[in-house]
Amino acid sequence: MTRDLKGRFFTARQLTADLAAPLSDADATVQSMPDASPTKWHLAHVTWFLESFILRDHVSGYRPFDDDFAFLFNSYYESEGIRHSRNARGLITRPALLRILDYREHVEGAIEQHWERLPESALNLIELGIQHEQQHQELLLTDILHLFAQNPTNPAYWPSDTSEVGADAAARMQWIHGPSGVCAIGHASDGFAFDCEGPRHEVMLQPFAIANQPVSNDEWMQFMADGGYTEPRHWLSDGWAWVKQEGVKAPLYWRQDADGQWMDFGLDGLRAVNPAAPVTHISLYEADAYASWAGARLPTEAEWEVMGANRDPNEGNQLDGPGPVRPHAQTETSMFGNVWQWTGSAYRPYPRFRAAEGAVGEYNGKFMSGQFVLRGGSCATPRGHMRASYRNFFYPHQRWQFNGVRLAKDV
Structure with missing residues (x-):
């Protein structure tokens, strides 16, 4: 040990x-x-x-x-x-x-x-x-x-992963039905977990389904073409105010070239948006607006966790060492890796939560206000770091992390 x-x-x-x-x-x-x-x-x-x-x-x-x-x-x-x-x-x-x-x-x-x-x-x-x-x-x-x-020369941190070039068709999105009734969530094993992942407790889930994969860039461009960023009908009030104040027209790091093609700046420099890759660098506001436009909703963190509990948290596109870091085309389904997935759940303490004693008790508990939970890890998350119970959290306007969206719906 x-x-x-x-x-x-x-x-x-x-x-x-x-x-x-x-x-x-x-x-x-x-x-x-x-x-x-x-x-x-x-x-x-x-x-x-x-x-x-x-x-x-x-x-x-x-x-x-x-x-x-x-x-x-x-x-x-x-x-x-x-x-x-x-x-x-x-x-x-x-x-x-x-x-x-x-x-x-x-x-x-x-x-x-x-x-x-x-x-x-x-x-x-x-x-x-x-x-x-x-x-x-x-x-x-x-x-x-x-x-x-921010650099006008579009510098690359690492060279491009050429194996991703030419991937132009994402796997088809499908609905997977989840369990309903009383379910347990929260960390339960003997392995490491942050204090905010427990205590394990029971929740009541209504019948639901969750998408087998996050929303793709191609699907996101359909949202944009249908007035996604120009019409308020699908936006939360705070989200629409943010769109207008910040002039948001696309995911962070997307740019249009002289021919109108959407380009995406990444750690490997500027390249054409890959329609088969999951959309990333979006805020909770954008994720929620897309879900509304698609006739769906964001999953709760409990729904996400019960669906991820039987999957290998080391699967998917995660960080294995120095080298190209970018979301990959979705050719297989995975709950983990590629992009963090916004949930509709506020980052609040679980029932009977107690922060650890001493300075390390400041690690998570004092941030349980005004933020939302993300699940699943990303292409920049070190492999081996992730768990189904892992709770990441950000403010609803933040999008510089590899944040994406997986849809859910009531059934």
Whole structure:
């Protein structure tokens, strides 16, 4: 168990470094919007997390690598003291990227040195640290994508996956009937789960059906052609106000070329929209409007979970290492990977939920307000990180993540 944990820990740490390797110091420093963070900040923050909650708290006599880093790289842990403003992370031009890489090496070395003497409580935090690092690997990629999308030269982070070129027909969407009556949801196994995934509890489900796959780009273009972004009849009031205020006309990163063809900017640069791939980078507002237009609705998170519980969470298009990251054409059905799927469920605590004690209790519980749950993981989610009970959450207007939509309906 300990040997496997150690191997997974250093594998996760190496993947983060590998993902950042193609970037210059300038690439890794700039912040393109307040919701995003620079790569340099991600690299340092996950390391500060380990240094603080494992080395500082469990290794006698440990001294921090740099006394300024707790202020610079704390994210939202109020109990850890004051911190640098989130929307000004891109102004941290110093320390340089090489200094951050030295910091990572120092903390990894200290953890390896003291590994055999770490108490069980610290090893449990190592597991949390792995999961935390994997979350930031996905954020690192989506934040880089947003940053590069602001560059007029359309730079590619990685070369295109040419195997996807020419895929022009998605698998046909079909309805799959789900169970009804009393069903149990929430994490139940002995494996790792975040506190917000439990406690396991019973819910009552009315008869429903769910689509065998997320909505495709081709289907989304039909919505656009039918006035999807120009007519208010299918939109929530907040959503329609957002469309008008932001001038939204298509998914994020879609652009029309001089001939009117829709192009899509991704980590592999600018290329024609693949009609067979799932639509991505859409908000909850857009997902809900599409569902209304299609005569359907968004699934609840309970409906999604009972349908995903008997599927392999490692299936589908997920992150296996450095290389092209883009949703693939839907040639087979999967509940997991490719795109996160919006649900119609608010991110709120399950019955009898209690946040963990101490600073790590700030990890999830305090964000249970005003956000909606997404399920299933994406092409940027590290494979092995996902579970049917996994609850991702974002505000309804946010769409820089690989967010898509899978339809549901009452039957």
